[in-house]
Amino acid sequence: MTDKNIVDRSRTHKNAAVVKAVRAQRERLQHGREITPAYDNEMFRLHINAVLQGAAAPPVLVMLAAIGGLWFDDAVWLMAWALTTMFVYAGLVLMARRASRDSVTDQTAEHWRRRFLGIYALIGLCWAFFAYQDCTTCQGDIFNFYKSAVLLIALAATAMATFALRYALYFATVPMVATLGLRATMTRDVSDFSVLAMISAATLFFIFMSRRLYTTNLKMLGYQTEKDDLIAELEVAKSVSDEARRRAEESNLAKSRFLASMSHELRTPLNAILGFSEVMSGEVLGPMENESYKEYSGDIHRSGQHLLNLINEILDLSRIEAGRYDLNENALALSDIAEDCIGLVQLKARSKNIRITESFEEKMPMVWADEKSMRQVILNLLSNAVKFTPSGGEIKVKLGWTAGGGQYLAIKDNGPGIAEEEIPVVLSAFGQGSVAIKSAEQGTGLGLPIVQAILAKHGGEFVLKSKLREGTEGIAILPRERVLESMAPVEGLTGAGQKKKRAFR
Numbered sequence: 001m002t003d004k005n006i007v008d009r010s011r012t013h014k015n016a017a018v019v020k021a022v023r024a025q026r027e028r029l030q031h032g033r034e035i036t037p038a039y040d041n042e043m044f045r046l047h048i049n050a051v052l053q054g055a056a057a058p059p060v061l062v063m064l065a066a067i068g069g070l071w072f073d074d075a076v077w078l079m080a081w082a083l084t085t086m087f088v089y090a091g092l093v094l095m096a097r098r099a100s101r102d103s104v105t106d107q108t109a110e111h112w113r114r115r116f117l118g119i120y121a122l123i124g125l126c127w128a129f130f131a132y133q134d135c136t137t138c139q140g141d142i143f144n145f146y147k148s149a150v151l152l153i154a155l156a157a158t159a160m161a162t163f164a165l166r167y168a169l170y171f172a173t174v175p176m177v178a179t180l181g182l183r184a185t186m187t188r189d190v191s192d193f194s195v196l197a198m199i200s201a202a203t204l205f206f207i208f209m210s211r212r213l214y215t216t217n218l219k220m221l222g223y224q225t226e227k228d229d230l231i232a233e234l235e236v237a238k239s240v241s242d243e244a245r246r247r248a249e250e251s252n253l254a255k256s257r258f259l260a261s262m263s264h265e266l267r268t269p270l271n272a273i274l275g276f277s278e279v280m281s282g283e284v285l286g287p288m289e290n291e292s293y294k295e296y297s298g299d300i301h302r303s304g305q306h307l308l309n310l311i312n313e314i315l316d317l318s319r320i321e322a323g324r325y326d327l328n329e330n331a332l333a334l335s336d337i338a339e340d341c342i343g344l345v346q347l348k349a350r351s352k353n354i355r356i357t358e359s360f361e362e363k364m365p366m367v368w369a370d371e372k373s374m375r376q377v378i379l380n381l382l383s384n385a386v387k388f389t390p391s392g393g394e395i396k397v398k399l400g401w402t403a404g405g406g407q408y409l410a411i412k413d414n415g416p417g418i419a420e421e422e423i424p425v426v427l428s429a430f431g432q433g434s435v436a437i438k439s440a441e442q443g444t445g446l447g448l449p450i451v452q453a454i455l456a457k458h459g460g461e462f463v464l465k466s467k468l469r470e471g472t473e474g475i476a477i478l479p480r481e482r483v484l485e486s487m488a489p490v491e492g493l494t495g496a497g498q499k500k501k502r503a504f505r
Helices: 009-031 037-053 057-072 076-102 109-132 142-162 168-187 190-281 291-321 334-351 371-388 420-426 434-438 447-457
Strands: 329-332 355-361 367-370 394-401 407-413 461-467 471-478 499-504
Touching (some): 057 076, 142 190, 168 190, 291 447, 329 334, 334 355, 334 407, 367 371, 371 447, 420 461, 447 471
Antiparallel strands (some): 329 367, 461 471
């Protein structure tokens, strides 16, 4: 039982450290107080993909801007501007395609980043040229409004396409804003100042949004990396756990087989010791002149019998754990077996002035079970009850229907009881409660685990209820499938039928 109480506290501390580190990393990413450049290259790859996926949008925008400008003014410069701008955008797409094919690494990323920033500077100059031009045939501020709308759309498209590449939006917008400022200073026209104010405000807004998108994507990359690391750690831990469980199962199976083999080998010489000691104590071959020898032979016989019982219990439990415990099933009546077992413990119960009462449901059908195993279950429960019931106490044996249509046998005593926290210990192999340890009639701690294992082999279960200073109740339950004559489920533990009651002293 000792090995079941060992706790690996080092693992707890290790997990606590991992959780603390993960929490600190998450808080750092959420607050965004410090933006690490660790994911810059990954963001650069995202920018390359964005350029390739949106390659058709900039030329369409440039052509629409040129066609719209020609509707206001028959200016040849618009066509030259459109061709030049589309040529620059084509260079951007070709550079992105080449960078994608070359698989940008950490060593070459900075070089490619400078080349892209140069391209965006050229794009900014192209839009700056568009922003500086004026309409020679237009009246009023119509062309300025048209120019403002085109520049706003271009700003929005550039901001969405360049947020993953740091400083790209600055290179693309600063020339345009500077040109508008130069034009407004030179013309001192209110409409030019209005266009400058509008585009400047929009530029600041899009720069702010671009920075937020960049920071958000950095956080998402951090979360993804953290998730991947945690999944990898869980996979490693699961693999280690599976391997440890497999080894533990193999060790437990080897232990059970070893105990079963050794217990069988020990019983052979022990039977000879019991036989000869019984012959000696019974003076079959003649009287013993020395009374001490006769007393010694009786001690040998009693000690050997105790050792044989211990070996038999170890053998039974080992065979069950090793999967070599076969059931010899047939039809039997639990009431008959219970009465036989009560008769076996009756002598010891009378010596302690313990009263045993029966409360059996009448006309209980037979069950399909192993008679030897069920006899062992009932006898173990009765022996424990007699062992721990004080002189003048009472043991109640009940047999009835379960709520699910199965049958149960309950044996309840009014002994000292078991503390609630000790019940799992008592149900474990070689486990004993504090009352059993202090008792003069200590057992092996295998009776209840054997009962539990036998009932599990039958598809049933064992329930142990106990309270300190109130007594203990052990309930052996067989499922409905084991009952040869089915009965409809009833409410509560027992039915309302007539019961057969007997009392023994």
